Amino acid sequence: MKKVLLCGAAIAALGSSAGALAQESDKGVCYIIDSEPGEEQLLCYPGKRILVSGSRSGGLRLDDYTGASTVLDSETLEQRQVRDVAEVLRDVPGVAVSGIAGQTQIRLRGSEGNHVLVLVDGIEVSDPFGGEFDFGTLQAEPGGYVEVLRGPQSALYGSDAIGGVVAYQSGTHRGVTGRIEAGTQGTLNGAARYGAMGTGWDVSLSAVAVTTDGEPNAIGGARDIGRDSYTLSGKGSVAVGDTLTLRGVARYIRTEGDYNEQDFDPASPTFGYVIDSPDTTYENEAIYALAGVNLATFDGRWTHDLSAQIADITRDTFGLFGRTSGSEGDRLKASYVSALQFADMHHLTFAADWERERFRNTDPFGFAFGGREEIENVGLVGEYRYDGERFDLSAALRHDINDRFANETTYRIGAGYRIFEDTRLRASIGSGIKNPGFYELFGFIDGRFIGNADLRPEKSTGWEVGVDQDFANGDIRLSATWFDSELENEIFTDYPAPTFVATPANRDTESSRKGLELSASARLAETVTLDAAYTWLDAEEDGVTEVRRPSHIASAALNWTAADDSASATLVVRHNGAAEDLAFTDPSFIPVRVTLEEYTLVNLAATYRLSERFELFGRVENLLDDRYQQVFSFVSPGRSAVLGLRASF
Incomplete structure (x- = not known):
C-alpha cells in the first residue's frame, strides 16, 4: 500500500x-x-492543541493564544465520566456554577450568568428571551470536549461575551460507541454515537438520554425532583473538489422535569422558602441548526466562510390545572468570515455578522405583555494575529450596529512572550457589552416584575496578566493569571416606592471584579496525572459583594490509568467557598442578604476493560454525602452511585 x-x-x-x-x-x-x-x-x-473558539479565523494553536483559556478534552470528560457539562466546568479557574431544577448558571470571573457566550458546535445557543443558556440542558456526548475563554470577548463575538466564552464541541467520531448506566435515585442514562469518514467527508450522529427520579430539594421536603433530558445531534462535512467544503450541524434538546415553588403566603412560617409543590413541572425544548460553506484559495492561505444558523427555544411551566407560564425565543444569524494568512506568521481576518432575535412571553393568564418583539444587529469585525516563535500578538475591533440600542465599538488587544523555553508571559485588555433581555425590557408578570424599555446596555472593560511555567520537560505546567475589570450601567432589580414592585434599572456607579486564577497540571508518574485549579475572586456591585460568587473556589483531579489502558480510576475534589445570596423572606418582597455555607464535593470514577470492545465503569458522586445549597433554600442532591457498560465497534 x-x-x-x-x-x-x-x-x-x-x-x-x-x-x-x-x-x-x-x-x-x-x-x-x-x-x-x-x-x-x-x-x-x-x-x-487547537483552540477553535480563540479566533474568528477558525482556530489557533493553544500555545499562541494571548489570553487565559482552558481545554477539557474528550479524554478528561471520559475519565471523570461527565454527564452534565456544567459539573466539569467547576474544574476551570474563574468559573462559578449554581443550579436548581430548570436553570443552571455559570459565572465567569464574577460576571452574570447572561454575560457568558455559549457556543455548541459553533452555534450560539443562549435563549433570546432570558438572554442566557441553561447549562442543565447540555449533556456530554462520547468524544465531546469543552473550551473556555476567560475575559471579555465581545470584540470577536459581540453582545453576551463580557465574562468570556464557553464552547462545547461534539468532536468527530469514527465507528460506533454506546454506553448505558443505572444507579441510585432511579437513574438510567444512555448514549450512542455513530461516525464515519472518508476522503474529504465525515459524518457523526449522536443520541443521549439522561433520566433520574431525583431527590427532595426543599428543606425537610419529601417530594422527589426528577428530570428527563434527551439530546439528538448530527454533524458532517463534505469536500466538493479541492477548495470547497460544505458542512452542517443540527441539534435537538428536550428536557422535562419537576420543580418546587417558593412559599409566598405572608401568613406562612415558611414564607420565602422552597416547599414541596405537587404537580409543578417544566418543559424546555430547543432546536439548533447550522449550514456553512468554506472556500479555500491560494493553497489554503485565504479562506472564505459563509454560514447561517438558527436557534429556537421554548420554555413552559405547568401546575395542577395546566400551563402556568411560558416563553418563546428564536435567533437567526448569518456570518461571513474572510481569513488571510501571509508570511506564515501573519493572520488577517474580516468578519460580518447579521443577527435577528425575536421573543415573546406566552403567559396563559394574560398578566404579562405577550407581544412579539425583535432586535436586529449587524457586527463588523477586524482581527489581526502574529504567531511568532517567541512573540505572539493579537488585536480585534468590532463595531455593532443595533436597531434598538446605540451603536457600540468593542476591542481586544493581547500579547504573549516566551522569555525562556519553559516560561511564557501574556497580557491582554479588552471591552465587552451586554444588551438587555426581553423580560428586563418588557417585564415578566404584571404586578410582580415590571419591565423598563429605557434600559441601556451594560459595558465592561477588563485587563489581565499571566504567566505559564513548564517544568520537567513539560510534564508539569503551572499557570497564574491576575484579572481586573469594571462594569458600567449594571442592570439590577430595584424596588421603588410607593409600590415597591420589582423593576430593572441601570446603576450609576461602577461594579468591580478582580481576582487570581491558578492552575496546575502534572504527570506524577507514567500512569498518574494531577490537575488542579484555584480561584480567588473579589466581585462587588455598588460596593456590596455580588451574590452566588464565592471568594474561594478550588478543585483537584487525580487520575491513574493502567499502562495497558485496561483500567483507570479518577478522584475529583471540588470545593466551593461560602457565598452571599438573596432571600425573599420579607413580606415586602425586598430581598434579604444571606450566606450560603461552603461545601466540598468528592467524586470517584473507575473503569475496567473487559475486552477489546467492552468496558465496565462506575462512579460515586458526592461521596461524602455533603448537603449544600447552591441557591438559597434549594437543597442540592446527596450521594449517588451508578454502574454501567460501554461498547465500541
Whole structure:
C-alpha cells in the first residue's frame, strides 16, 4: 500500500474535522484517518492543541493564544465520566456554577450568568428571551470536549461575551460507541454515537438520554425532583473538489422535569422558602441548526466562510390545572468570515455578522405583555494575529450596529512572550457589552416584575496578566493569571416606592471584579496525572459583594490509568467557598442578604476493560454525602452511585 504522510499545514486543510481531532492528539503519534483501494492516509500531529473558539479565523494553536483559556478534552470528560457539562466546568479557574431544577448558571470571573457566550458546535445557543443558556440542558456526548475563554470577548463575538466564552464541541467520531448506566435515585442514562469518514467527508450522529427520579430539594421536603433530558445531534462535512467544503450541524434538546415553588403566603412560617409543590413541572425544548460553506484559495492561505444558523427555544411551566407560564425565543444569524494568512506568521481576518432575535412571553393568564418583539444587529469585525516563535500578538475591533440600542465599538488587544523555553508571559485588555433581555425590557408578570424599555446596555472593560511555567520537560505546567475589570450601567432589580414592585434599572456607579486564577497540571508518574485549579475572586456591585460568587473556589483531579489502558480510576475534589445570596423572606418582597455555607464535593470514577470492545465503569458522586445549597433554600442532591457498560465497534 502507498502511504501518504500529512503534516504541518496539511492539518489545516482538513478543516473542522482536523480541529476536532487535534484537540486530543499526542505529540509524535500518527493516525490512519482514511483509506481507499491501494492507499492509506497517515496523519501525524506536532503535539499542538487547537483552540477553535480563540479566533474568528477558525482556530489557533493553544500555545499562541494571548489570553487565559482552558481545554477539557474528550479524554478528561471520559475519565471523570461527565454527564452534565456544567459539573466539569467547576474544574476551570474563574468559573462559578449554581443550579436548581430548570436553570443552571455559570459565572465567569464574577460576571452574570447572561454575560457568558455559549457556543455548541459553533452555534450560539443562549435563549433570546432570558438572554442566557441553561447549562442543565447540555449533556456530554462520547468524544465531546469543552473550551473556555476567560475575559471579555465581545470584540470577536459581540453582545453576551463580557465574562468570556464557553464552547462545547461534539468532536468527530469514527465507528460506533454506546454506553448505558443505572444507579441510585432511579437513574438510567444512555448514549450512542455513530461516525464515519472518508476522503474529504465525515459524518457523526449522536443520541443521549439522561433520566433520574431525583431527590427532595426543599428543606425537610419529601417530594422527589426528577428530570428527563434527551439530546439528538448530527454533524458532517463534505469536500466538493479541492477548495470547497460544505458542512452542517443540527441539534435537538428536550428536557422535562419537576420543580418546587417558593412559599409566598405572608401568613406562612415558611414564607420565602422552597416547599414541596405537587404537580409543578417544566418543559424546555430547543432546536439548533447550522449550514456553512468554506472556500479555500491560494493553497489554503485565504479562506472564505459563509454560514447561517438558527436557534429556537421554548420554555413552559405547568401546575395542577395546566400551563402556568411560558416563553418563546428564536435567533437567526448569518456570518461571513474572510481569513488571510501571509508570511506564515501573519493572520488577517474580516468578519460580518447579521443577527435577528425575536421573543415573546406566552403567559396563559394574560398578566404579562405577550407581544412579539425583535432586535436586529449587524457586527463588523477586524482581527489581526502574529504567531511568532517567541512573540505572539493579537488585536480585534468590532463595531455593532443595533436597531434598538446605540451603536457600540468593542476591542481586544493581547500579547504573549516566551522569555525562556519553559516560561511564557501574556497580557491582554479588552471591552465587552451586554444588551438587555426581553423580560428586563418588557417585564415578566404584571404586578410582580415590571419591565423598563429605557434600559441601556451594560459595558465592561477588563485587563489581565499571566504567566505559564513548564517544568520537567513539560510534564508539569503551572499557570497564574491576575484579572481586573469594571462594569458600567449594571442592570439590577430595584424596588421603588410607593409600590415597591420589582423593576430593572441601570446603576450609576461602577461594579468591580478582580481576582487570581491558578492552575496546575502534572504527570506524577507514567500512569498518574494531577490537575488542579484555584480561584480567588473579589466581585462587588455598588460596593456590596455580588451574590452566588464565592471568594474561594478550588478543585483537584487525580487520575491513574493502567499502562495497558485496561483500567483507570479518577478522584475529583471540588470545593466551593461560602457565598452571599438573596432571600425573599420579607413580606415586602425586598430581598434579604444571606450566606450560603461552603461545601466540598468528592467524586470517584473507575473503569475496567473487559475486552477489546467492552468496558465496565462506575462512579460515586458526592461521596461524602455533603448537603449544600447552591441557591438559597434549594437543597442540592446527596450521594449517588451508578454502574454501567460501554461498547465500541
